[in-house]
Amino acid sequence: MFKQLIKSVIAVPALVLTCASAVQAGQIIDVEDVDQAISWSTLEYQHNINDEFPVFVPGTAISGSLSIDISDDGDRWGEGAVIVVENLDFDTGGTWGAIWGSATPGWVNDLEIEAIASLNVDGFLNVSISGLGDFYVGSSTLTVNTADVASVPEPGSLALLALGLIAVGVSRRSIQH
Ligand SMILES: [Ca+2]
Numbered sequence: 075m076f077k078q079l080i081k082s083v084i085a086v087p088a089l090v091l092t093c094a095s096a097v098q099a100g101q102i103i104d105v106e107d108v109d110q111a112i113s114w115s116t117l118e119y120q121h122n123i124n125d126e127f128p129v130f131v132p133g134t135a136i137s138g139s140l141s142i143d144i145s146d147d148g149d150r151w152g153e154g155a156v157i158v159v160e161n162l163d164f165d166t167g168g169t170w171g172a173i174w175g176s177a178t179p180g181w182v183n184d185l186e187i188e189a190i191a192s193l194n195v196d197g198f199l200n201v202s203i204s205g206l207g208d209f210y211v212g213s214s215t216l217t218v219n220t221a222d223v224a225s226v227p228e229p230g231s232l233a234l235l236a237l238g239l240i241a242v243g244v245s246r247r248s249i250q251h
C-alpha cells in the first residue's frame with residue numbers, strides 16, 4: 075500500500091510537468107507573395123497559418139519569425155519603411171531603410187509577445203508597411219514554431235490531472251483505513 079502511495083505521488087508531478095512544458099514540436103511556414111512596389115504609401119497584407127500543413131492548432135504557437143523580402147532600387151539617397159505587425163508598438167515590427175545610399179535588402183525579426191498572442195487567437199497576423207520613399211516588397215515569410223498539442227493545458231489534460239489527484243486521494247485514504 076505504501077508503495078502505491080509513492081507511485082501516485084511521483085505520477086502527479088510528472089503529469090503536471092507534461093502539461094506545463096512547451097517544447098517545440100512542429101513548424102509552420104506561410105509565404106505571402108506580396109509582390110508590390112510602394113511609393114509613399116502603405117501596403118497591408120495578412121498571413122494566414124490556418125491553411126498550411128501541418129495544421130495549426132490555436133494556442134500552440136510558441137515562437138517564430140517574420141522575414142520580408144524588401145529591397146530598394148537605389149534611385150536616390152535614402153529610402154525607408156515602417157513595418158507594423160498587428161498594432162503600432164514596439165512588438166515585432168520595426169524600421170527598414172537607409173538615410174544615405176541604398177538600403178540593405180531584406181528585413182527579419184523574431185515574433186514577440188503580441189504577435190504570438192495574435193496568432194494563438196485565430197492563426198492570422200496583420201502586417202503593414204508604410205513607405206518613406208519608393209521600394210519593392212517581394213514575398214513575406216512567416217515561420218511559426220508550435221508546441222505539441224498534448225503539452226498545452228486544455229480541458230482533456232486538466233481532466234487527466236484531476237483524475238491523478240483523485241487517485242492520490244483514494245490511495246491515501248486506503249492507507250489511513
Ligand atoms: Ca497561408
Ligand SMILES: [Ca+2]
Nearest residue numbers: 159161163165
Ligand atoms: Ca506590434
Ligand SMILES: [Ca+2]
Nearest residue numbers: 192193198199
Ligand atoms: Ca491574429
Ligand SMILES: [Ca+2]
Nearest residue numbers: 147148149208
Ligand atoms: Ca527607391
